[in-house]
Amino acid sequence: MAEENRRQLLQIASQPGNDTCADCGAKDPQWASLTLGLFVCLDCAGIHRVLSLRVKSIKLDNWDQEQVDVMRTLGNEKAKETYETCIPPFYRRPTQDDVHVLKKEWILAKYEREEFISKEQQNYDCTKKEGILFKLGRDRKTFQPRKFCLNRTNNKLEYYVNEQLKPKEEINLDDVNAVFVPEKIGHPNSMQITFLKNGSTRSLFVHSETSKDIVDWYYAIRAAKLDRRKIAFPDRNIEQLAEDLTKDFLLEGWLYKMGPRNEPFKRRWFILDKRKLMYFEEPLNAFPKGEVFIGNRESDYSVTKGATEGKGGSPNCFTLNTPERKFVMKAESKEEMDKWVDQLQKVVEMPLTPQDSKMATLLVAKKPFNPIRR
Ligand SMILES: [Zn+2]
Missing domain, CATH: 2.30.29.30 (Pleckstrin-homology domain (PH domain)/Phosphotyrosine-binding domain (PTB))
Structure with a gap:
């Protein structure tokens, strides 16, 4: 009997809608919020439990027929119809990779405060x-x-x-x-x-x-x-x-940066904020030491692995080439370098928007350029 219930439950869980987490969209959720009758990932199940909702593991817990029937009758698609009828356009539907607070407040807004059921609930x-x-x-x-x-x-x-x-x-x-x-x-x-x-x-x-x-x-x-x-x-x-009302940073972390006149590498905290590469002495500084606008490939911006000519000896180096200057950076590992080079290359390939061009004109170079001779 227990085996038959589990077989049925797994079959229900594999149906479209139920095969991704009802709250963050993570694939193949292994948990169920029994009270609401929906399938959720481990992280979101933790938040449902905080809400005092009954949470069960699909594979580890025992299920009786009545509980299986609840999951069959409700499910993620039905829950969406009920709880997500009017999500404000500036809202951000969290994904698996989003920070915990965003997921937590999404779940609370959705099921506890029932904010997306009708406009009257919203303020x-x-x-x-x-x-x-x-x-x-x-x-x-x-x-x-x-x-x-x-x-x-x-x-x-x-x-x-x-x-x-x-x-x-x-x-x-x-x-x-x-x-x-x-x-x-x-x-x-x-x-x-x-x-x-x-x-x-x-x-x-x-x-x-x-x-x-x-x-x-x-x-x-x-x-x-x-x-x-x-x-x-x-x-x-x-x-x-509603696109890009706020933008998460594309990448953040420590890198070593070579000075403009080939001075030794200095450790800096880097943030890639769409088309802006900023570097700070410390992650919590109010202003960056410097920031670079990254234009499009067609206007002579590119990213290459290795350092500038004659400086190629150092491992995990990469270079951001701008029309004015070359920025040579070094990562702590090859994996880190690949991550930065991949992201920077994506940025260089992105078409320029009018907002990008506006930002380029607003950013003022901190120091006069000391271009490396080519
Ligand atoms: Zn989830």
């Missing part, structure tokens, strides 16, 4: 959002509570050091990017907010007390940006406008 269209975020201070070590305010009327994100004073920083929302960085900050509810300041990328590192709060800020930024785009491009469809 995103506030013109002003205010609250406390803990911001990394100048010492780059301690986080201080700061009042943040997102104001759609003037399209600004501001933060205050003191209630009475004017904002310490007023950031144009059009230029803001937000990325979850739990590992870098060492706090699960944390975010790196970047924007351009005097031709250079400024980073604010913040965290909040609850996962809901940080995710709310993230979506408030995305919602405000989408609103502006709707006004600026009334003829474009919403899916198009």
Whole structure:
């Protein structure tokens, strides 16, 4: 009997819809959220369990006929019809590789708060959002509570050091990017907010007390940006406008960089933020030491393995060639080098968008060029 139940259950689990996690899309989910009657991956099952929903392993637990019938009657497709009827366009459907807070809040919004069942459940269209975020201070070590305010009327994100004073920083929302960085900050509810300041990328590192709060800020930024785009491009469809409201970094990590006049390699923290390659002395620095715009292959940008001529001896080296300068970098392993070269090559192959070209003109070179003679 038990074997027959399992056979039936596995058959149900292999059906289209049930063969990917109901919440993050991971393939071949091995768990079931019995209360809701859906199939989920191990990670998402953990979150369902926190919600006090009954979770069972498909392969390790015993199933009775009644439970198997629940899974047959419900299932992922039906759950989608119920719980995902009106997902706001600025929302981001998490994938397997996304940070935990994003998955957790997605699951809570979906099943506990039932936010996507009807528009009445939603409360995103506030013109002003205010609250406390803990911001990394100048010492780059301690986080201080700061009042943040997102104001759609003037399209600004501001933060205050003191209630009475004017904002310490007023950031144009059009230029803001937000990325979850739990590992870098060492706090699960944390975010790196970047924007351009005097031709250079400024980073604010913040965290909040609850996962809901940080995710709310993230979506408030995305919602405000989408609103502006709707006004600026009334003829474009919403899916198009909702693309790239925020962009995760393509790659981050330590590399060694050769100085512009072939000085010895220095260890730097690199971030590849779409067409922008930034390098920092430390991962939590407010400004990069330098940043390079990466154009398209047709305008003489390329990535090659190895160093510049005559310097090819060092292993795991690669070179970013720009019309002005060659940047020689070295990774700690061949795998790391391959990862960077692959990603950089993809960027070089990407067509340039008008926003890319705008960004190129806004970025100001920090030091006068010291081009390597070719
Ligand atoms: Zn999942």
